[in-house]
Amino acid sequence: MTRRAWVRLDNASNIFLAARSDADPKVFRTSAEVDHEVDPMLLQQALDLTYERYPLYHAVLRRGVFWYYLQDSDLHPTVTADARPTCAPIYQADRLGLLFRVMHHRRRIILEIFHALSDGTGALWFLSDLLAAYIRLRHPEPPLEAAAAEETRTDPARADASPRPGDDPAGTPHELASDSFAHYFRRPPRARRGDPPASESAFSRAAAPAPLTVDESARPAPAEPPSPRTPRRRPGARACRVRGTRTPDNRTRAVELTVPAQEVLALARAEGVALTMYLTAVFFESIRLSSGGLGRARTLAASVPVNLRQFYPSTSARNFFATVRVEHTYGEGPDDLGSICRRLEAQFRPKASAEALGKKLRRFIRFERMAGLRIVPRPLKDVLLGLINWANNRGLSVAVSNLGRVSLPDPAESHVGRMLFQVSAVRPQFCAMSHAGQLTITFTSPFTETDHVREFARLLTRRGLNVRVAAARVTEAELAEGEGLAKGEGLSEGES
Numbered sequence: 001m002t003r004r005a006w007v008r009l010d011n012a013s014n015i016f017l018a019a020r021s022d023a024d025p026k027v028f029r030t031s032a033e034v035d036h037e038v039d040p041m042l043l044q045q046a047l048d049l050t051y052e053r054y055p056l057y058h059a060v061l062r063r064g065v066f067w068y069y070l071q072d073s074d075l076h077p078t079v080t081a082d083a084r085p086t087c088a089p090i091y092q093a094d095r096l097g098l099l100f101r102v103m104h105h106r107r108r109i110i111l112e113i114f115h116a117l118s119d120g121t122g123a124l125w126f127l128s129d130l131l132a133a134y135i136r137l138r139h140p141e142p143p144l145e146a147a148a149a150e151e152t153r154t155d156p157a158r159a160d161a162s163p164r165p166g167d168d169p170a171g172t173p174h175e176l177a178s179d180s181f182a183h184y185f186r187r188p189p190r191a192r193r194g195d196p197p198a199s200e201s202a203f204s205r206a207a208a209p210a211p212l213t214v215d216e217s218a219r220p221a222p223a224e225p226p227s228p229r230t231p232r233r234r235p236g237a238r239a240c241r242v243r244g245t246r247t248p249d250n251r252t253r254a255v256e257l258t259v260p261a262q263e264v265l266a267l268a269r270a271e272g273v274a275l276t277m278y279l280t281a282v283f284f285e286s287i288r289l290s291s292g293g294l295g296r297a298r299t300l301a302a303s304v305p306v307n308l309r310q311f312y313p314s315t316s317a318r319n320f321f322a323t324v325r326v327e328h329t330y331g332e333g334p335d336d337l338g339s340i341c342r343r344l345e346a347q348f349r350p351k352a353s354a355e356a357l358g359k360k361l362r363r364f365i366r367f368e369r370m371a372g373l374r375i376v377p378r379p380l381k382d383v384l385l386g387l388i389n390w391a392n393n394r395g396l397s398v399a400v401s402n403l404g405r406v407s408l409p410d411p412a413e414s415h416v417g418r419m420l421f422q423v424s425a426v427r428p429q430f431c432a433m434s435h436a437g438q439l440t441i442t443f444t445s446p447f448t449e450t451d452h453v454r455e456f457a458r459l460l461t462r463r464g465l466n467v468r469v470a471a472a473r474v475t476e477a478e479l480a481e482g483e484g485l486a487k488g489e490g491l492s493e494g495e496s
């Protein structure tokens with residue numbers, strides 16, 4: 001019997017296991033709308049092709065005495081209809097199963113992933129290749145065009161090439177060991193106890209934690225010094241905690257907003273800030289307005305993930321991001337939207353610089369390699385990491401995430417419209433991404449209330465934007481309506 005390849009789960013991913021709950025199973029969803037009703041049979045064929053080129057996605061999660069680990073498997077994914085609540089639990093400790101699912105609903109192709117396996121960027125790589133494979137099956141290229149496309153895809157000098165798993169559309173397994181990545185990647189200096197054997201390279205390299213595949217000698221260039229206007233956090237400042245009525249059976253409340261991407265980007269540029277900070281400021285204002293006043297805790301704080309691949313090029317689809325905390329305290333200066341987003345930008349830029357994130361990454365690597373940490377039993381690690389996560393959550397009001405503008409490989413680009421991103425949430429959160437000129441902002445929350453979403457939409461419509469809204473059913477009354485989407489709580493398609 002051949003021994004299964006396996007890789008120990010890194011401590012960043014262990015946090016997702018320690019922090020998961022019935023209300024927040026640490027699952028996120030990326031989806032895309034195509035220009036026709038999805039063909040489940042073709043989607044299954046596309047999934048078969050894509051799955052073979054992503055060894056990481058073959059993994060199941062196992063529990064050891066001292067750590068969790070990913071193990072290769074012979075399991076095969078099956079496309080299903082989207083019949084579960086959004087971001088329903090994937091990992092179950094008493095059952096071995098793949099850590100992702102692919103679903104379809106009308107014109108949507110949906111990928112859901114357990115966060116301990118991958119992050120949003122890694123999932124987007126898989127979804128992009130899945131969409132490309134599906135569209136090629138749906139719209140076969142004529143022989144001459146196919147030959148030209150194949151020449152373009154295999155040309156190493158093509159201008160749009162970017163290293164990532166599954167980048168070879170021809171269908172061969174991607175081993176993640178190409179010489180073109182040798183400048184950025186290296187193995188740990190010596191084999192460590194508990195690490196996978198070097199001979200099991202295909203799965204082991206694909207599943208290796210991203211921080212351990214980055215060449216630490218490749219330091220990013222120092223960033224500009226922080227602005228002197230960057231506000232300091234007041235000692236003892238308590239972040240406002242958003243509260244509400246828990247949804248029935250702990251399902252995630254999801255509300256989708258769609259706006260023209262260029263128009264909202266123009267609003268951010270007019271304030272001299274990045275789009276993420278502009279949307280975060282609007283989010284803060286919507287929380288304040290919907291609450292009727294923040295009371296004594298006048299500080300709103302948000303967690304913003306930053307993709308580390310932009311500073312440390314890595315083709316690992318595993319989690320490889322750091323979070324940055326930004327905040328605004330009302331009543332301590334101008335509280336208009338423009339002032340708020342500029343203050344947030346002044347905080348975010350130095351914290352999200354290559355230098356600051358590099359220091360955080362190197363501290364993380366040193367912590368991960370501590371000898372004493374390896375002998376702590378896994379159940380105790382779960383308790384410790386859970387406490388760390390709980391303490392961190394107390395300093396946050398909301399969370400935001402922006403995957404940015406997405407470009408798909410041909411021929412998928414011309415057949416895909418809106419793309420969406422959302423996560424299960426322990427607190428109100430929004431996730432944004434744009435494609436085909438449309439920015440989608442998906443709000444998720446463990447609460448039934450959507451007043452903050454209504455205020456968010458109104459703040460944008462007052463600035464001349466056309467906002468389309470759709471809300472998923474979660475309450476008993478909404479589920480009884482029997483419709484695909486509920487226009488409840490004052491929200492309707494096309495208006496706030």
